[in-house]
Amino acid sequence: MGPLIQCRNIVKIHRGRGIDGAKRGFKAVDDVSFSIEKNGNFGLVGESGCGKTTLARAILYLDPPTSGKVLFDGVDLGSLRSRHLRAFRRRMQIVFQDPHSSLDPRMTIYDSLSEGLVNIGMDRAARTKKINRLLDLVGISGAMGSRFPHEFSTGQRQRIVIARALTMDPEFLVLDEPVSNLDVSIQAQVINLLLDIKEELSLTYLFISHDINLVAYMCDTVAVMYKGKIVEQEPTEELFANPRNEYTQTLLASIPGGAGRISGASTNIAKDGTMGNTASAVRELSKGHVVSNTTGRTGDKPDLTGGTR
Amino acid sequence: MNTTEPIITIENLRVEFTQERQKAFALRGIDIAFYKDEIHGLVGESGSGKTVTAMSIMGLLPKPAATILSGSIRYEGKELLSLSEDALRTYRGSKIAMVFQEPAKYLNPAFTVGEQIREMVMLHKGLNKHQAEMRARELLGLVGLGKDGRALGAYPHELSSGMKQRAMIAIAISCDPNFLIADEPTTSLDVTLQLQILKLLKILKKMKRMGMLFISHDLSVIREIADRVSVIYAGKIVESASVARLFEHQMHPYTRLLLLSIPDARHRGKKLATIAGQVLDATNDPQGCVFAPRCPLAKELCYRESPKLIAHEQGHTSACHFAEEAWDL
Numbered sequence: 001m002g003p004l005i006q007c008r009n010i011v012k013i014h015r016g017r018g019i020d021g022a023k024r025g026f027k028a029v030d031d032v033s034f035s036i037e038k039n040g041n042f043g044l045v046g047e048s049g050c051g052k053t054t055l056a057r058a059i060l061y062l063d064p065p066t067s068g069k070v071l072f073d074g075v076d077l078g079s080l081r082s083r084h085l086r087a088f089r090r091r092m093q094i095v096f097q098d099p100h101s102s103l104d105p106r107m108t109i110y111d112s113l114s115e116g117l118v119n120i121g122m123d124r125a126a127r128t129k130k131i132n133r134l135l136d137l138v139g140i141s142g143a144m145g146s147r148f149p150h151e152f153s154t155g156q157r158q159r160i161v162i163a164r165a166l167t168m169d170p171e172f173l174v175l176d177e178p179v180s181n182l183d184v185s186i187q188a189q190v191i192n193l194l195l196d197i198k199e200e201l202s203l204t205y206l207f208i209s210h211d212i213n214l215v216a217y218m219c220d221t222v223a224v225m226y227k228g229k230i231v232e233q234e235p236t237e238e239l240f241a242n243p244r245n246e247y248t249q250t251l252l253a254s255i256p257g258g259a260g261r262i263s264g265a266s267t268n269i270a271k272d273g274t275m276g277n278t279a280s281a282v283r284e285l286s287k288g289h290v291v292s293n294t295t296g297r298t299g300d301k302p303d304l305t306g307g308t309r
Numbered sequence: 310m311n312t313t314e315p316i317i318t319i320e321n322l323r324v325e326f327t328q329e330r331q332k333a334f335a336l337r338g339i340d341i342a343f344y345k346d347e348i349h350g351l352v353g354e355s356g357s358g359k360t361v362t363a364m365s366i367m368g369l370l371p372k373p374a375a376t377i378l379s380g381s382i383r384y385e386g387k388e389l390l391s392l393s394e395d396a397l398r399t400y401r402g403s404k405i406a407m408v409f410q411e412p413a414k415y416l417n418p419a420f421t422v423g424e425q426i427r428e429m430v431m432l433h434k435g436l437n438k439h440q441a442e443m444r445a446r447e448l449l450g451l452v453g454l455g456k457d458g459r460a461l462g463a464y465p466h467e468l469s470s471g472m473k474q475r476a477m478i479a480i481a482i483s484c485d486p487n488f489l490i491a492d493e494p495t496t497s498l499d500v501t502l503q504l505q506i507l508k509l510l511k512i513l514k515k516m517k518r519m520g521m522l523f524i525s526h527d528l529s530v531i532r533e534i535a536d537r538v539s540v541i542y543a544g545k546i547v548e549s550a551s552v553a554r555l556f557e558h559q560m561h562p563y564t565r566l567l568l569l570s571i572p573d574a575r576h577r578g579k580k581l582a583t584i585a586g587q588v589l590d591a592t593n594d595p596q597g598c599v600f601a602p603r604c605p606l607a608k609e610l611c612y613r614e615s616p617k618l619i620a621h622e623q624g625h626t627s628a629c630h631f632a633e634e635a636w637d638l
Contacts, residue, residue, distance in 0.1 A: 184527075210499065254504040256534075
């Protein structure tokens with residue numbers, strides 16, 4: 001199977017509104033390239049403010065990238081006119097972190113879910129059938145469709161948002177911190193649901209989270225993002241067994257009480273929380289194992305593998 | 310095990326909130342004891358009563374919304390609940406201090422960090438301005454903000470969130486409290502910062518020989534920092550044990566399920582254990598066990614009779630009718 005999503009040298013610069021900011025702008029995403037296989041489960045992990053969400057929005061062309069290309073199933077999204085882009089939107093959907101703010105409080109669940117279907121001209125009977133099926137899939141009774149978002153708990157709302165993302169039969173789903181707002185017991189329910197529907201509908205996921213443990217559990221490939229750049233990208237097992245990048249090592253070492261704890265590795269991040277300068281360029285060590293240039297030079301790295309897991 | 314007298318003892322504490330004539334049972338009778346030199350982790354989901362417990366100790370429950378129905382909170386044998394507001398103020402800050410989840414919300418944006426520390430020590434310790442200044446410097450050094458004294462004159466907005474939390478901690482320990490309450494102090498921080506703050510709290514505990522109540526919803530954080538853990542569910546302590554013991558052997562199905570529902574990279578592809586259903590609505594007051602509606606092991610007895618928190622071997626307590634039985638989930 002070929003890649004469904006290919007990102008090539010994506011750069012996103014936020015132009016500030018201020019006198020000063022307008023001149024320089026802020027590079028939120030800096031030269032990011034990767035591809036996601038069909039049916040893949042690609043994880044993107046990094047600290048807050050490192051550009052994860054900006055990157056996701058750029059990929060979906062919600063906020064088109066400043067430069068670089070996004071290829072969806074081989075088609076360059078940047079080359080499309082807005083009418084054609086809209087057709088592609090059906091094939092890719094996003095689930096946001098906060099289900100409270102992503103559901104319209106004045107619309108019933110049924111209305112929220114049918115909005116997209118109305119747009120494509122589906123008749124009422126077919127809509128109802130489809131919505132009931134989707135609600136059923138995420139474990140919410142179809143009879144609850146006439147209720148409003150406030151009548152549901154956070155976990156249920158997140159399920160509804162997932163169901164809504166599925167109404168257009170997308171192939172690609174971006175999950176932007178979909179469980180960060182949920183309690184641990186509810187989080188597990190939603191994660192299981194996501195894994196189930198991925199299987200059932202053969203979806204492709206881009207899973208974004210700050211929780212490396214969760215990403216490692218969910219995804220088969222993990223990319224670590226730091227200050228707008230992807231500093232390391234590898235198959236999950238490889239990343240955990242043999243992290244090359246200094247920042248990845250720090251991240252793994254920071255998992256509290258965790259499984260992937262690296263003995264002896266200390267946090268390298270300055271005390272005030274400002275991050276040191278890392279890599280500028282990225283190179284490929286072996287197939288599928290990309291590492292940032294400042295670290296990962298063969299020979300000068302202490303062997304940390306002994307302490308893992 | 311700790312054999313000394315506890316610093317703080319809470320017995321059968323029941324707190325109720327009234328809002329729009331609706332009653333919500335925030336705490337349904339809590340028994341817990343905190344010892345010197347021990348970090349006591351309190352873990353539970355949102356709405357389970359973690360923060361209400363902390364606020365009750367601090368005497369900061371919102372009034373008149375909250376009513377303490379019964380129970381007692383004793384600090385070194387002295388009843389705190391019957392103290393007047395003035396008397397309580399001599400405890401709050403100087404003997405019992407608190408670090409909050411969102412430092413940005415609790416630091417005063419209009420004053421520098423130095424001023425906020427000085428205020429504390431001048432008020433509670435009666436230091437003069439010069440002494441207070443020295444003390445502030447020393448404290449900031451202690452929490453890792455001290456190198457050049459720059460933080461002293463900094464306003465909260467000039468600090469990053471990790472630095473803010475350090476400043477909060479400096480303020481909290483400024484009067485050498487015997488007991489520190491840390492309410493989700495790392496939840497709003499990134500993982501790398503989280504680890505630093507956890508380390509700092511651990512070092513401070515050792516240095517000052519404080520007792521500490523560490524509140525979190527994250528069992529893995531608790532495992533990292535706590536000496537003893539209590540698990541709270543729907544306003545009740547369901548299980549309590551030393552960290553080593555609890556993670557090895559659980560005597561309440563809720564704790565077991567909570568542990569099983571944490572995603573772990575080693576079990577990729579396998580399904581996570583889930584706890585069916587929703588957290589018990591606080592307006593409900595069931596006759597039986599609060600966890601029974603979600604418990605896979607629940608029997609008729611569980612709905613009929615509320616289990617008491619019973620002590621088992623090695624200081625392990627559990628509120629489950631079937632704690633002693635071997636069960637598998």
